[in-house]
Amino acid sequence: MAAELSPIDKAKFVAAKRAVDFVENGMKLGLGTGSTAAWMVRCLAERIREEGLRVTGVPTSSRTAELARSLGIPITSLDEARWLDLTIDGADEFDTELNLIKGGGAALLQEKIVATASDQMIVITDAAKSVTQLGAFPLPVEVIPFGWQTSKALIEELLVSMDVLNRDCSLRMNGDAALITDEGNYIVDLHLKRIGNPRQLAMVLNQIPGVVENGLFIDICDIVIIGHGDGRVVVRDINTGDVQDDRVDFVPSDNIFADMGE
Numbered sequence: 001m002a003a004e005l006s007p008i009d010k011a012k013f014v015a016a017k018r019a020v021d022f023v024e025n026g027m028k029l030g031l032g033t034g035s036t037a038a039w040m041v042r043c044l045a046e047r048i049r050e051e052g053l054r055v056t057g058v059p060t061s062s063r064t065a066e067l068a069r070s071l072g073i074p075i076t077s078l079d080e081a082r083w084l085d086l087t088i089d090g091a092d093e094f095d096t097e098l099n100l101i102k103g104g105g106a107a108l109l110q111e112k113i114v115a116t117a118s119d120q121m122i123v124i125t126d127a128a129k130s131v132t133q134l135g136a137f138p139l140p141v142e143v144i145p146f147g148w149q150t151s152k153a154l155i156e157e158l159l160v161s162m163d164v165l166n167r168d169c170s171l172r173m174n175g176d177a178a179l180i181t182d183e184g185n186y187i188v189d190l191h192l193k194r195i196g197n198p199r200q201l202a203m204v205l206n207q208i209p210g211v212v213e214n215g216l217f218i219d220i221c222d223i224v225i226i227g228h229g230d231g232r233v234v235v236r237d238i239n240t241g242d243v244q245d246d247r248v249d250f251v252p253s254d255n256i257f258a259d260m261g262e
């Protein structure tokens with residue numbers, strides 16, 4: 001018997017399930033990271049099992065690679081695949097232009113490379129992540145460990161020069177130690193509250209020595225799918241301007257919980 005999902009998990013599930021409708025036979029797919037993307041991986045595995053869908057996935061983190069492998073999804077590296085048809089991923093915030101903050105799960109570097117290598121990016125999310133202005137969610141910046149305190153000081157100086165009022169920056173921890181990303185780097189979280197010009201900030205942050213990448217995804221996302229706890233999904237395409245209001249059956253099959261030990 002399938003476990004009862006919380007309203008937030010139902011919202012994530014229906015968004016993920018609707019996104020997987022966009023997947024076609026033979027596609028090379030970027031597989032995002034996080035709890036919403038994990039639902040997408042489970043829904044994709046279900047289509048592979050039940051319909052014999054043929055796809056190859058490029059995971060954006062070791063966690064997603066492990067989940068995809070455990071569910072029997074064929075995966076490869078981006079270097080093998082080279083170019084992808086579609087990436088489906090979650091986000092921490094999205095604005096009306098579908099600019100994003102990502103990296104809450106520390107996978108922003110691979111996520112940005114994979115999304116940029118894709119013809120299309122679909123973001124799956126719940127409504128709570130919709131904002132008029134990005135920045136309430138701390139902006140993750142991936143820095144190399146060598147001289148990270150200097151990189152952090154340079155980030156703080158940059159924020160002063162941009163007249164950013166809230167500019168508290170903190171090293172992301174994992175217990176007592178710095179969190180280490182899949183690429184062996186650190187994450188500095190920028191608590192900005194509001195980001196006035198995300199496009200400019202995304203560009204200038206990456207000029208700082210030691211900064212590898214930042215979590216602002218500008219002009220990368222094409223479609224956002226917003227799930228709701230009652231099974232409603234809103235699909236918004238930034239390129240065509242289309243908005244569809246849909247419904248998805250939010251009762252997942254029993255074996256979709258296979259990797260969750262339920």
Ligand SMILES: O=C(CO)[C@H](O)[C@H](O)COP(=O)(O)O
Nearest residue numbers: 034035036090103104105107
């Ligand atoms: O950017 C990410 C990981 O680096 C995730 O997509 C983002 O943090 C959203 O995660 P969740 O779906 O668990 O809310």
